[in-house]
Amino acid sequence: xxxxxxxxxxxxxxxxxxxxxxxxxxxxxxxxxxxxxxxxxxxxxxxxxxxxxxxxxxxxxxxxxxxxxxxxxxxxxxxxxxxxxxxxxxxxxxxxxxxxxxxxxxxxxxxxxxxxxxxxxxxxxxxxxxxxxxxxxxxxxxxxxxxxxxxxxxxxxxxxxxxxxxxxxxxxxxxxxxxxxxxxxxxxxxxxxxxxxxxxxxxxxxxxxxxxxxxxxxxxxxxxxxxxxxxxxxxxxxxxxxxxxxxxxxxxxxxxxxxxxxxxxxxxxxxxxxxxxxxxxxxxxxxxxxxxxxxxxxxxxxxxxxxxxxxxxxxxxxxxxxxxxxxxxxxxxxxxxxxxxxxxxxxxxxxxxx
Amino acid sequence: xxxxxxxxxxxxxxxxxxxxxxxxxxxxxxxxxxxxxxxxxxxxxxxxxxxxxxxxxxxxxxxxxxxxxxxxxxxxxxxxx
Numbered sequence: 415x416x417x418x419x420x421x422x423x424x425x426x427x428x429x430x431x432x433x434x435x436x437x438x439x440x441x442x443x444x445x446x447x448x449x450x451x452x453x454x455x456x457x458x459x460x461x462x463x464x465x466x467x468x469x470x471x472x473x474x475x476x477x478x479x480x481x482x483x484x485x486x487x488x489x490x491x492x493x494x495x496x497x498x499x500x501x502x503x504x505x506x507x508x509x510x511x512x513x514x515x516x517x518x519x520x521x522x523x524x525x526x527x528x529x530x531x532x533x534x535x536x537x538x539x540x541x542x543x544x545x546x547x548x549x550x551x552x553x554x555x556x557x558x559x560x561x562x563x564x565x566x567x568x569x570x571x572x573x574x575x576x577x578x579x580x581x582x583x584x585x586x587x588x589x590x591x592x593x594x595x596x597x598x599x600x601x602x603x604x605x606x607x608x609x610x611x612x613x614x615x616x617x618x619x620x621x622x623x624x625x626x627x628x629x630x631x632x633x634x635x636x637x638x639x640x641x642x643x644x645x646x647x648x649x650x651x652x653x654x655x656x657x658x659x660x661x662x663x664x665x666x667x668x669x670x671x672x673x674x675x676x677x678x679x680x681x682x683x684x685x686x687x688x689x690x691x692x693x694x695x696x697x698x699x700x701x702x703x704x705x706x707x708x709x710x711x712x713x714x715x716x717x718x719x720x721x722x723x724x725x726x727x728x729x730x731x732x733x734x735x736x737x738x739x740x741x742x743x744x745x746x747x748x749x750x751x752x753x754x755x756x757x758x759x760x761x762x763x764x765x766x767x768x
Numbered sequence: 769x770x771x772x773x774x775x776x777x778x779x780x781x782x783x784x785x786x787x788x789x790x791x792x793x794x795x796x797x798x799x800x801x802x803x804x805x806x807x808x809x810x811x812x813x814x815x816x817x818x819x820x821x822x823x824x825x826x827x828x829x830x831x832x833x834x835x836x837x838x839x840x841x842x843x844x845x846x847x848x849x
Contacts, residue, residue: 449787455787463785473817473818473821474787474790474817474818476787477790477818477821478821480825481821481825486825487825489787489790489791489794489822490791491788
């Protein structure tokens with residue numbers, strides 16, 4: 415009797431993992447997928463927050479991929495455990511604060527744990543191997559020929575980790591050696607050229623798939639990484655909470671003085687989102703004109719708050735008025751009213767912008 | 769299917785951004801029995817697509833999706849898968 419083999423796939427929602435699963439399904443393997451939520455995922459959040467994106471499709475690409483593939487998807491919140499990966503990456507960062515190699519090792523090791531856990535449960539049929547959409551040479555930090563074995567080794571998955579899109583460029587894994595998979599039907603993609611993947615997508619009939627530039631993680635973004643570095647520097651320690659990294663995705667961030675930072679809403683959706691944080695931060699609201707809600711992070715003095723209110727007024731509809739009325743609200747809800755002169759745009763220093 | 773009467777449950781996922789409402793829904797449904805119903809309230813419009821998609825993949829039924837004062841109320845019947 416033939417044994418029905420099962421694989422667990424890391425499904426990011428991008429094209430490569432979508433194709434990797436389909437390639438394995440074509441060989442009669444049952445696949446289930448897992449998607450990990452780190453807190454730094456690009457999709458969803460900014461579209462959900464910003465009103466101007468309200469007409470954009472807000473689909474979750476991992477869910478969309480799973481539906482296209484007809485497979486089950488488990489989404490796991492790893493945001494707490496993931497902090498250690500971001501703060502102390504054993505293999506260092508990429509061009510920005512992206513710990514891609516450590517991240518991939520961590521995610522594959524989590525999949526390996528799921529594989530082991532399923533095997534331990536008598537009433538569950540276990541998974542036989544793990545698949546990812548990695549392609550040799552595609553990413554400068556994690557997807558290089560020399561890093562592929564590091565991921566397999568350090569995750570503990572060893573030769574149970576199959577990369578269907580570039581398998582022919584790598585030594586045969588156990589599923590290939592044992593005949594669970596036909597190596598000839600796997601692929602030998604390499605490098606940053608996406609055309610082979612796009613051709614394969616067309617062959618499989620996939621349309622409207624996600625191809626986010628720079629991947630799907632905010633840590634690969636230079637501006638986001640600068641804001642995270644600034645957060646760590648200002649607090650004197652490399653720590654963060656989920657709310658911190660959410661707020662780095664929203665608004666203009668300005669640091670006029672080392673002891674405080676302003677987060678200035680750029681439009682109605684962001685203002686609404688920032689309003690939800692008024693119990694955790696001092697806030698500045700423009701009352702005489704339309705304008706942003708501003709949160710103040712840090713330990714500002716009274717004079718700092720009035721200075722920040724002038725900057726906030728610069729981004730209001732009263733930016734050309736002689737004075738603008740503002741409400742400064744303490745965390746405990748106590749409000750004070752002030753009239754301030756909006757900062758002239760040319761006096762808002764470029765170096766204040768984070 | 770067990771002989772017990774279905775039970776009704778609520779999940780407050782307000783202020784959470786996707787995929788957290790989906791994760792909370794997934795984790796809550798793991799604790800429920802087939803036939804039970806779950807009402808999820810969220811403020812992220814992304815749930816209108818994501819929770820029904822997650823339900824379709826995992827064999828649960830969306831009974832209704834209601835939008836009310838910038839809140840999205842999704843009622844789900846737990847499937848047997």
